Amino acid sequence: MxxxxxxxxxxxxxxxxxxxxxxxxxxxxxxxxxxxxxxxxxxxxxxxxxxxxxxxxxxxxxxxxxxxxxxxxxxxxxxxxxxxxxxxxxxxxxxxxxxxxxxxxxxxxxxxxxxxxxxxxxxxxxxxxxxxxxxxxxxxxxxxxxxxxxxxxxxxxxxxxxxxxxxxxxxxxAPAAAPAAPHGHDYAEAAPVGEPTRRFTLTAGTATVGVSGRNVAAWAFNGQVPGPELTATVGDVLEVTLRNRDIGRGVTLHWHGYDVPNSQDGVPGVTQDAVLPGQEFVYRFRADQAGTYWYHTHAVSDLGVRMGLYGVLLVRPAPVADGSGAAPTGGADAAPATGVDVTVPVHTLAGVPLPVPRTEPVGAGTPVRLRLINTDSTTHRYALAGAPFRVAAIDGYDLRGPTSLVDTAVLIPAGGRYDLVFTAPATPVALFVDGRAVYSTGTVSAETGAWPVLDPLTYGVAAPAPWSRIDREFTLVLDRGIDLHGLLPRYAHTVNGAADPDIPPQVVRQGEVVGFTIVNRSLFVHPWHLHGHHVLVLSRNGRPVTGSPLWLDSFDVLPGDVWKVAFLADNPGTWANHCHNLPHADAGMMLHLMYS
Ligand SMILES: [Cu+2]
Incomplete structure (x- = not known):
């Protein structure tokens, strides 16, 4: 049991x-x-x-x-x-x-x-x-x-x-020991990153968008849900100007999974003030991680993301300089010039599942990469029918030695991304999300509900851990409880018995290897998300990772789970560390990692 x-x-x-x-x-x-x-x-x-x-x-x-x-x-x-x-x-x-x-x-x-x-x-x-x-x-x-x-x-x-x-x-x-409040107005200065090579402007505003024949009141970037897909190549300097037209509660841009400098992380009250109507904020950072990411507002994030303030951030690997035209490494056999590269950002807008289904014929033998993104607050189940495939990357990081899978589903946590790659066969292929075909190359009828689910902890080929030590450890016990420290009592989602903003920050020093033990004793799934760092999974429920090293920024801690993860403290600043089921984060399950 x-x-x-x-x-x-x-x-x-x-x-x-x-x-x-x-x-x-x-x-x-x-x-x-x-x-x-x-x-x-x-x-x-x-x-x-x-x-x-x-x-x-x-x-x-x-x-x-x-x-x-x-x-x-x-x-x-x-x-x-x-x-x-x-x-x-x-x-x-x-x-x-x-x-x-x-x-x-x-x-x-x-x-x-x-x-x-x-x-x-x-x-x-x-x-x-x-x-x-x-x-x-x-x-x-x-x-x-x-x-x-x-x-x-x-x-x-x-x-x-x-x-x-x-x-x-x-x-x-009695009040708990007062945590050193990370909510201040001494925000980190942005360090210069060089002349921008990719410039974008995102204007947030209320909008009416058409989805599946319905008009839905939304909050949108540039009038569309999802917002524009931002693409770059490793080595680019991105400059993204965020303007707020009329979102009264403010907006920001958080680069989910992209380990930007702290000043660019987009957490209101921690790294910047929320951008109010009529204001703007300019984000600049260097694209140095290839892979599939996404951006979203972090101001009233539960409501803001749900209403539509999100989009895809896609960073392609730098072209190989040797002129051989060989597939670049790091970020993969990503986007081969002759292949098909499709982003599938899954979202639920006013009860309507996105994206709207799309069918396009793909020639046999064509390499295909499907970039699956879960922008909702709960887990989604994805199943690719019609072709053997590999999971090339999770949360933007390439897996080592991914093997071919058939009739196997993957569960992607809130905020998480999986890149699936396959070679198009002569027969049609379809991607199902929770049983609904969202992308296909023709008509496929498949019953995927009974397929086994991939356990990424046992998938791919192991590699030695990059560190042999843990310098500092924290335990986070996730639970629910009455929180009496606010204006009104609330039934909060808690960490170690406290709720935001009363959870003491975790203080680390640059260069330390930091271990987290995350224990879920509640009856809810908590998709954990640390900003500014990818964590290496060490074990789940006492069983060490036996597959490819897993560098994650979003992972589901199920009821009764005990995860052990570690990361190198190499990105100074004050970072949100929270549950990415955003209603849970709103209800207290949010703390901060700080550098001393
Ligand atoms: Cu949660």
């Missing part, structure tokens, strides 16, 4: 246990003896089952089980110790078992709330609040059922509840 399934199973069992105890208590109060005993037996069974799931989770990693071991387990034990002996004595009047059974329900329910509302890391405050809640609810129930606890019991219960409530609230609400 995967850790993700265990997390779900544990949650379901905890709900069943709490419901069983409550149901048993209610049946007792109603003098429904057999029902009460049946439900209590069921609850006891669920509680025992939970001991198994908690143990399994703890073995998978302390992150997954900390609050369950330290808070849920003791409360469950209390539940059993209070409820079971009372039932075993088989009271003549089953009603006398109501309070113990309901107490067990409150204990199990309180522990459940700690997991759902607080999560990781375990906190004494959350535990005390749970205790206060359980004692208070039990006391109120006791009185409501007309029983008269002795004055000593009453006074003790009130004292415990009040003390736990006050201390717990104090601990939970």
């Amino acid at each position: 995967s850790v993700g399934s265990l997390l779900v199973a544990d949650l379901v069992i905890a709900v069943l246990a709490a419901a069983g105890w409550w149901g048993g208590g209610a049946a007792s109060a109603a003098r429904r003896r057999r029902l009460a005993l049946g439900l209590a037996a069921f609850a006891l069974l669920a509680t025992v089952a939970r001991a198994i799931t908690i143990t399994a989770l703890a073995r998978a990693g302390w992150w997954f089980a900390a609050e369950k071991v330290l808070i849920a387990a003791p409360l469950s034990v209390a539940a059993v110790v209070v409820a079971v002996p009372r039932l075993l004595r088989a009271p003549a009047d089953i009603r006398s078992a109501a309070v113990p059974l309901l107490f067990a329900g409150y204990a199990e329910g309180g522990a459940l709330l700690v997991t759902v509302l607080h999560g990781y890391p375990v906190s004494a405050g959350a535990g005390l609040l749970a205790v206060a809640g359980v004692v208070t609810a039990t006391g109120v129930t006791w009185r409501a059922l007309g029983a008269r606890p002795s004055p000593t019991v009453s006074r003790t219960a009130v004292a415990v509840a009040v003390a736990a409530l006050v201390t717990g609230t104090g601990l939970v609400v």
Whole structure:
């Protein structure tokens, strides 16, 4: 059973246990003896089952089980110790078992709330609040059922509840250690990069665009969704002038996966101010990475990207200087002069999937490169039917020794890119995205839903790691929890128990090899994205990469996953490090990497 399934199973069992105890208590109060005993037996069974799931989770990693071991387990034990002996004595009047059974329900329910509302890391405050809640609810129930606890019991219960409530609230609400705020206005100066050789102007504005016969209100660059495709060749200096016509909440340009100097990274409040209506900002950077990338606004990025402020950035390798005309290396057998090179930026605009399907005949023997880009906030499934293919590059970086694949799907995380290459056969080929043909060379009917999915960690040929050391390590535990530090409480997506802007920045020194352990103990997929650097994947769930080195800028951390990645700190500045499911980033899952 995967850790993700265990997390779900544990949650379901905890709900069943709490419901069983409550149901048993209610049946007792109603003098429904057999029902009460049946439900209590069921609850006891669920509680025992939970001991198994908690143990399994703890073995998978302390992150997954900390609050369950330290808070849920003791409360469950209390539940059993209070409820079971009372039932075993088989009271003549089953009603006398109501309070113990309901107490067990409150204990199990309180522990459940700690997991759902607080999560990781375990906190004494959350535990005390749970205790206060359980004692208070039990006391109120006791009185409501007309029983008269002795004055000593009453006074003790009130004292415990009040003390736990006050201390717990104090601990939970107390501000976290104030992080050194990366949100300042001392933005890095842009270093000169030389005379521009490729100039573009992108004007952001509201627009009505036609997609699949519908008119959709969008935010667009130069009136089109996606924005213009920006192309360059390695060695070019790009100059992109961003103007904002009427996007009231501002726009910026972030070069997703392109490891530009910090001043050009386009994160409002971190590397520049958002460009407001009537303003402009000029980005300049040298194209030194060949491959498939994309750009998008990083101002109110969830809404902005969803509304259409994105486009393709495609950098071709420099031509080979020896005059032989041989295929250039680095960025690949990319764009052979005689071949077909197609970008497929997938997006969902107002519920309509883009791009609109396109069919073009391609002569047999023609080399084809499909550059698949996922600009949505969730994973998409891509399947190429009709020809064997190779995955030549992921996130702009060539893979080493990619082998031929047939009838195999690939899952591309939010923000990620895969370049597929194949030689066109005499028969038609089609690319399906989530079962929908988006690019084809003729009519293909294929049922791709049952195809196996490529695991990039085992694909291609391994190479020795570029470093034998890790100088600094960080662990990021992804979860959900109530965030009380803003103006209004919110149910945030958290990192190490905190939400943006309260997550302490990760401080590194230039030249260090930095390791990240990224743990997902939530029930959501989190596509992780570090700006300014590609990370080398070391392992996932304890299994090292056995295929080609994987240099990624976007990777899906599934529920229960533990990823270990590393990168060389070679691009100074302050960098966003966040979940690229943009609603999650908006809801707190964003922190910053800083150079000291
Ligand atoms: Cu996420």
